[in-house]
Amino acid sequence: MAAKVTVAIPVYNGARYLDEVLTAVRAQRVDRELELLVIDSGSTDGSLEIAERHGARIHRIPKSEFSHGGTRNLAMQLAEGDHVAFLTQDSTPAHDGWLAAMLEGFAQAEDVALVFGPHDPRPDASHMIKCEMERHFATWANGSGSDIQRIEHTGPGLRAYRGYPGRWAFFSDVNGAVAKWAWERIPYRTVPYAEDQLLGREMIEAGLAKVYHPGARVVHSHDYPPLQFFRRYFDEFRSLREVLGHVEALGWRVTPMTIRGLVGHDKRWLRRHGVRGAELVGLLAVSARHHFLRQLGAIVGSRSDRLPAPVRKRLSLEGRASFTPTTVEESPLLRCTPEPGSKPVEVVDNWPWDFVRRAYPERPIATVAHAGSTAAPWTVAWVVPAWRIGSGGHTTIFRLVRQLELRGHKCAIFVFDPFNRDPRHGAALREEMREHFVPVEAQVFHGLDDFSGADVCIATECWTAFPVRDLPNCREKVYLVQDHEEEFFATSAESLWAAETYRMGFRCIAYTPWMADLLRDRYAQEAHWFECGTDLDTFGYAGEEGRVPGMVAVYARSETERRAVPLAMAGLATLADRRPDLHPVLFGSRQPMRLPFAADNLGVVPPARLAELYRRASAGIVFSLTTHSLVAHEMMASGLPLVELEGDNVGSALGASGELVMLSRRTPDAIADALEQLLDRREEASAMALRARGFVETRTWERAGDQVEDALRAFLANPTRR
Amino acid sequence: MPRRQSTLGRLSETDWKQRALTAEAALEEARTETARLWSELHEHRADQAELNYYRRLYEDQVDSVSWKLTRPLREAKVLAGKAQRRLAARR
Numbered sequence: 001m002a003a004k005v006t007v008a009i010p011v012y013n014g015a016r017y018l019d020e021v022l023t024a025v026r027a028q029r030v031d032r033e034l035e036l037l038v039i040d041s042g043s044t045d046g047s048l049e050i051a052e053r054h055g056a057r058i059h060r061i062p063k064s065e066f067s068h069g070g071t072r073n074l075a076m077q078l079a080e081g082d083h084v085a086f087l088t089q090d091s092t093p094a095h096d097g098w099l100a101a102m103l104e105g106f107a108q109a110e111d112v113a114l115v116f117g118p119h120d121p122r123p124d125a126s127h128m129i130k131c132e133m134e135r136h137f138a139t140w141a142n143g144s145g146s147d148i149q150r151i152e153h154t155g156p157g158l159r160a161y162r163g164y165p166g167r168w169a170f171f172s173d174v175n176g177a178v179a180k181w182a183w184e185r186i187p188y189r190t191v192p193y194a195e196d197q198l199l200g201r202e203m204i205e206a207g208l209a210k211v212y213h214p215g216a217r218v219v220h221s222h223d224y225p226p227l228q229f230f231r232r233y234f235d236e237f238r239s240l241r242e243v244l245g246h247v248e249a250l251g252w253r254v255t256p257m258t259i260r261g262l263v264g265h266d267k268r269w270l271r272r273h274g275v276r277g278a279e280l281v282g283l284l285a286v287s288a289r290h291h292f293l294r295q296l297g298a299i300v301g302s303r304s305d306r307l308p309a310p311v312r313k314r315l316s317l318e319g320r321a322s323f324t325p326t327t328v329e330e331s332p333l334l335r336c337t338p339e340p341g342s343k344p345v346e347v348v349d350n351w352p353w354d355f356v357r358r359a360y361p362e363r364p365i366a367t368v369a370h371a372g373s374t375a376a377p378w379t380v381a382w383v384v385p386a387w388r389i390g391s392g393g394h395t396t397i398f399r400l401v402r403q404l405e406l407r408g409h410k411c412a413i414f415v416f417d418p419f420n421r422d423p424r425h426g427a428a429l430r431e432e433m434r435e436h437f438v439p440v441e442a443q444v445f446h447g448l449d450d451f452s453g454a455d456v457c458i459a460t461e462c463w464t465a466f467p468v469r470d471l472p473n474c475r476e477k478v479y480l481v482q483d484h485e486e487e488f489f490a491t492s493a494e495s496l497w498a499a500e501t502y503r504m505g506f507r508c509i510a511y512t513p514w515m516a517d518l519l520r521d522r523y524a525q526e527a528h529w530f531e532c533g534t535d536l537d538t539f540g541y542a543g544e545e546g547r548v549p550g551m552v553a554v555y556a557r558s559e560t561e562r563r564a565v566p567l568a569m570a571g572l573a574t575l576a577d578r579r580p581d582l583h584p585v586l587f588g589s590r591q592p593m594r595l596p597f598a599a600d601n602l603g604v605v606p607p608a609r610l611a612e613l614y615r616r617a618s619a620g621i622v623f624s625l626t627t628h629s630l631v632a633h634e635m636m637a638s639g640l641p642l643v644e645l646e647g648d649n650v651g652s653a654l655g656a657s658g659e660l661v662m663l664s665r666r667t668p669d670a671i672a673d674a675l676e677q678l679l680d681r682r683e684e685a686s687a688m689a690l691r692a693r694g695f696v697e698t699r700t701w702e703r704a705g706d707q708v709e710d711a712l713r714a715f716l717a718n719p720t721r722r
Numbered sequence: 723m724p725r726r727q728s729t730l731g732r733l734s735e736t737d738w739k740q741r742a743l744t745a746e747a748a749l750e751e752a753r754t755e756t757a758r759l760w761s762e763l764h765e766h767r768a769d770q771a772e773l774n775y776y777r778r779l780y781e782d783q784v785d786s787v788s789w790k791l792t793r794p795l796r797e798a799k800v801l802a803g804k805a806q807r808r809l810a811a812r813r
Contacts, residue, residue, distance in 0.1 A: 375753050377757040410757045412764045425771060425772055426768050426771050426772065443764040443765055450768075
């Protein structure tokens with residue numbers, strides 16, 4: 001025979017069901033010696049005789065000494081069993097395997113401290129009670145199968161607990177069992193009420209496990225006439241307020257919605273049980289009355305501290321007049337405001353920078369071994385950031401996608417959007433991309449959930465490099481570096497992380513030889529390069545005729561700091577002082593401008609409108625502090641002479657000053673001088689613009705496509721892993 | 723005997739080249755087919771993602787308070803339509 005098991009029942013005038021309960025306990029089939037313990041607090045209705053008849057061990061206490069927590073602690077002390085199953089005097093085990101199911105729950109793991117089971121309503125219970133019980137116990141394991149609950153003391157584990165603490169902490173000693181070893185560590189709180197909830201919470205927070213076992217069923221429910229229900233809920237919620245500080249929500253919206261929700265549950269339950277028509281309407285009217293009174297009882301009960309004692313006594317079903325708050329320590333895991341005057345920080349599941357955090361500790365780029373075959377067609381997955389219409393970087397990416405498609409390769413585009421800038425689904429994004437950028441064939445996916453592998457996977461922006469590094473089933477991982485993104489940010493976490501992506505070990509394809517050199521020299525990365533093409537159909541060449549003297553097209557995208565817009569404005573202000581006929585036309589920004597000189601602002605406009613501006617203006621300004629802008633190419637294609645800032649980033653691509661563009665020192669007066677030279681020396685300017693057009697004509701998208709395809713072929717021929 | 727060996731060697735070499743060419747052709751075919759299937763798989767997944775999106779949208783819609791509140795209006799509209807059709811049929 002194994003160790004003993006105890007069934008403990010606190011009793012006070014419980015003769016109505018006690019015989020039934022004890023008969024069912026005695027009928028239990030378990031392979032342990034069963035001890036039946038009754039703690040009586042002064043019954044006068046024959047309960048003791050019934051208990052004696054069933055051979056219970058009876059312990060008597062005065063009624064004044066009874067408290068739900070204290071009396072159960074006493075039962076635990078007196079019990080000889082290793083496990084103590086608690087029942088109340090009106091909860092009857094539903095079958096002879098009830099206790100065995102409880103013990104089976106403890107056997108599920110060594111750290112199981114508590115086991116509890118469902119309550120079946122008594123046959124005469126109302127539909128509201130039946131529905132409520134069914135719904136309540138469906139919380140665990142969907143109502144079928146046993147469910148082991150244990151809090152993981154990790155970020156996600158604690159978030160799950162805080163999101164729905166009741167699911168984890170619920171325990172009921174109407175039908176629940178406690179392991180003695182666990183109780184010795186964490187006893188019941190000596191509170192007048194909700195002792196089981198506190199025990200469940202403290203044990204689960206201490207890292208112990210709790211099991212719901214559907215086989216450990218009891219028959220138990222309370223039914224009262226409507227007004228008595230109100231009084232019962234008054235008592236229950238007064239106690240919840242006293243012990244746990246719970247105050248039931250009250251409001252013009254929340255209260256009716258709560259009642260409506262509860263009636264709705266009853267309605268669905270009744271329909272599931274085949275109730276229809278007039279009968280349904282009648283029963284729902286009963287439901288509405290019940291839930292109204294229940295809610296009223298909860299609201300008044302949880303605010304009973306505001307009522308005079310005689311009123312409390314009158315409303316209480318127990319006839320208790322007192323209101324005695326109990327000090328219970330706040331749960332350390334559920335505590336919301338640990339510091340006076342502070343507010344809790346909102347806890348979210350989708351912190352935007354989580355993708356960076358998860359990228360550490362550093363690990364090598366994930367690729368699969370391959371033999372170095374370059375046989376086409378290839379499958380190419382592009383991971384791109386969310387876009388806005390007009391984004392030049394995306395235009396370049398999609399043009400390259402199209403170029404690979406035209407060479408027979410298969411592409412797919414995955415939009416990586418940790419900042420949730422665009423919640424649309426892939427099909428909507430694809431439609432926009434095809435309409436406003438380039439009509440590619442590739443499918444578009446929002447997020448990386450549908451990614452399963454490719455011959456080559458390409459990161460196209462610094463944040464995309466983090467997930468691309470770890471994506472599975474790719475022969476090669478490539479980083480398309482259009483700009484030195486570290487410089488996009490002030491000294492910050494972002495600038496650190498952006499720089500980090502250049503050290504991850506990707507095989508790079510850079511926009512411009514300058515960027516490729518930078519990747520090689522500063523970051524020691526393998527780098528090929530490509531040069532962008534220009535849309536020569538849209539940006540057609542125009543000569544001197546039709547150009548408006550003094551009109552200057554100015555790329556004023558102030559949202560992008562690397563375009564040095566204030567520097568351009570300073571140069572224009574200097575020139576405006578010298579030339580009253582200066583007519584700057586700004587474009588490229590959605591932000592309003594306030595300037596010390598007269599100018600027009602076109603804002604963000606389609607390429608065709610820009611082409612028109614480039615054909616009418618006499619000079620253009622485009623500044624680039626990192627890789628040079630494609631806007632410069634478009635102006636050059638349109639025959640518009642332009643001023644750029646000097647520096648290796650521009651000079652390495654566009655040659656010496658005056659060859660294709662005017663390169664200015666980075667000072668306002670030098671910019672004004674360079675621009676003035678373009679406006680005054682029209683013949684020289686036109687000749688330079690013609691050379692620039694010839695230069696741009698050689699930079700086609702076909703050439704860019706060839707350069708990217710050649711780079712990918714070189715990577716595939718020389719595998720990262722063989 | 724040496725002559726015989728030489729003939730066999732030539733035959734073997736020709737055979738090897740032929741087999742290599744056949745294998746290369748098969749590999750190319752397999753690659754094309756793989757890429758086609760990859761593309762088809764992504765089309766299917768994109769369709770599925772779109773379907774799931776609209777399904778969620780539909781569920782959110784019919785689960786919204788406004789949809790539930792306006793349900794009597796929709797039901798009334800259906801009933802009015804039925805009544806109109808019946809009246810029209812009688813005339």
